[in-house]
Amino acid sequence: MEVKNIQNGIVIDHIHAGFGLKILEHLDIDKGLGSVALLMNVPSEKYGRKDLIKLENTQSVDINILGLIDHQATVIYIKDGVIAQKTTVDLPKKVTNVIKCKNPRCVTSVEPVPHIFHLVEGSGKYRCEYCDNAVKSFDE
Amino acid sequence: MELKGKNLISPMDLSVEEMTFLFDTAEEIIASPQDFCELCKGALLASLFFEPSTRTRLSFEAAMLRLGGKVIGFSEPRSTSVEKGESIADTIRTVASYADIAAMRHPKEGAALVAAQKSTIPIINAGDGGHFHPTQTLTDMLTIRREKGGFGGITIGLCGDLKFGRTVHSLAFALARYGGIKFVLISPDELRLPEYVRDGIVDYAEVTDLREALPSLDVLYMTRVQRERFFNEEDYIRLKDSYILNAAKLKEARQDLMILHPLPRANEVSTDVDDDPRAVYFTQVKNGMYIRMALLAALLGRV
Numbered sequence A: 001m002e003v004k005n006i007q008n009g010i011v012i013d014h015i016h017a018g019f020g021l022k023i024l025e026h027l028d029i030d031k032g033l034g035s036v037a038l039l040m041n042v043p044s045e046k047y048g049r050k051d052l053i054k055l056e057n058t059q060s061v062d063i064n065i066l067g068l069i070d071h072q073a074t075v076i077y078i079k080d081g082v083i084a085q086k087t088t089v090d091l092p093k094k095v096t097n098v099i100k101c102k103n104p105r106c107v108t109s110v111e112p113v114p115h116i117f118h119l120v121e122g123s124g125k126y127r128c129e130y131c132d133n134a135v136k137s138f139d140e
Numbered sequence B: 001m002e003l004k005g006k007n008l009i010s011p012m013d014l015s016v017e018e019m020t021f022l023f024d025t026a027e028e029i030i031a032s033p034q035d036f037c038e039l040c041k042g043a044l045l046a047s048l049f050f051e052p053s054t055r056t057r058l059s060f061e062a063a064m065l066r067l068g069g070k071v072i073g074f075s076e077p078r079s080t081s082v083e084k085g086e087s088i089a090d091t092i093r094t095v096a097s098y099a100d101i102a103a104m105r106h107p108k109e110g111a112a113l114v115a116a117q118k119s120t121i122p123i124i125n126a127g128d129g130g131h132f133h134p135t136q137t138l139t140d141m142l143t144i145r146r147e148k149g150g151f152g153g154i155t156i157g158l159c160g161d162l163k164f165g166r167t168v169h170s171l172a173f174a175l176a177r178y179g180g181i182k183f184v185l186i187s188p189d190e191l192r193l194p195e196y197v198r199d200g201i202v203d204y205a206e207v208t209d210l211r212e213a214l215p216s217l218d219v220l221y222m223t224r225v226q227r228e229r230f231f232n233e234e235d236y237i238r239l240k241d242s243y244i245l246n247a248a249k250l251k252e253a254r255q256d257l258m259i260l261h262p263l264p265r266a267n268e269v270s271t272d273v274d275d276d277p278r279a280v281y282f283t284q285v286k287n288g289m290y291i292r293m294a295l296l297a298a299l300l301g302r303v
Helices: A020-027 A063-069 B016-031 B055-066 B088-098 B111-118 B134-148 B166-175 B210-216 B233-239 B281-299
Strands: A009-016 A036-044 A048-056 A074-079 A082-088 A094-096 A116-120 A125-128 B044-049 B070-074 B101-106 B123-128 B155-159 B182-186 B204-207 B219-222 B258-260
Touching: A009 A020, A020 A036, A020 A048, A020 A063, A063 A094, B016 B134, B016 B281, B044 B055, B044 B088, B055 B070, B055 B101, B055 B123, B055 B134, B055 B281, B088 B101, B088 B111, B101 B111, B111 B123, B123 B134, B134 B166, B134 B219, B134 B258, B134 B281, B155 B166, B155 B210, B182 B210, B258 B281
Parallel strands: B044 B070, B044 B101, B101 B123, B155 B182, B155 B219, B182 B204, B219 B258
Antiparallel strands: A009 A048, A009 A074, A036 A048, A074 A082, A094 A116, A116 A125
16 A cells, blocks of 8 residues: 655654554544545554554644554654654643543533643553542543 | 642642641640630631531631631532532632632532632632542641651551542541651452552551551541442442441550541441540541631631
């Protein structure tokens, strides 16, 4: 399968195989800007299999969301056919309205407040700002 | 020590130095209450209880009245616009227009934080569901300090409902900052201390047998299995009698043990323990008023 190189845009590489679709859903990309390609189960020397996303004619993605779903991913910014910047993503320290608190005793279940989670350093876990309920990953 | 205008939502909102200041102030009040009877004259406390309470509400209100201040509020949310669906945010904005400080109890975890984020007056968390109860912690710690002279090196057993016991969560976090404290966590598997609290304490052991743990303890903190925290009545009935402390069991405990309980109790501390000099839970109740006097005065900038 061949997808042509893009001249201007972003390539999100080294996505865990199977996570590409979820990332695409949550990135909330403006689909009017250009072509979007999602490649799944691409052979990878480093990881065996990976997913990959190509976004044409855009220069910004929500790194926080990306970091939360798959911090193994690499973001490559392409300008005029060459790599302008390559960056890895970290787990974001704070995420708002990405994870929903599932604790039925949490105030977020009755009050119209944002669902805010904070990273617990060194653990990869997130805790609800209000009730301290922990989630280990994006899936929980 | 400048505590004026602060909120008290989590036990960690107060530094060790600030807690010491409050304990010292409470000691001064205990020694000479008449010297403080006009300290908060002209100040108004809003007492907002969305959930039933005897000790916490009455001790806050008594504390403010004994400081010369006044109190407004409710102990029954059905008599307020909350019944019409008014949010916590709107309720607190309204209350902040009338009062100088508010103590709030709410069944939802994090409710006091929501209130503090929207309030222009200091908010004191008087219990938010099964989460935190920082003024009970101040009460517990003042009682331990008065009886034991401090916190360093004590072995404290936390017994009963450690999962939903907000007083236990707050106390564990606050005490963990003092050196050399050992925690013995005594609970059935289903009511273990939550992970986020265990992560905050260092030296602890988890056991299921109260009798086995008793001889090693300097302080035993008993708690009630709380019916109101269970969604499933069967689970409550199965677990409610997990631990019962009575005079017979106490024979195995040390003579200088302190028995604390945040109250109310169900049957977990038998009444035959009440006259034992090691049972200090009614002294604890009185200390609760004094420490809340110190807290109100400090957050209002009167000490």
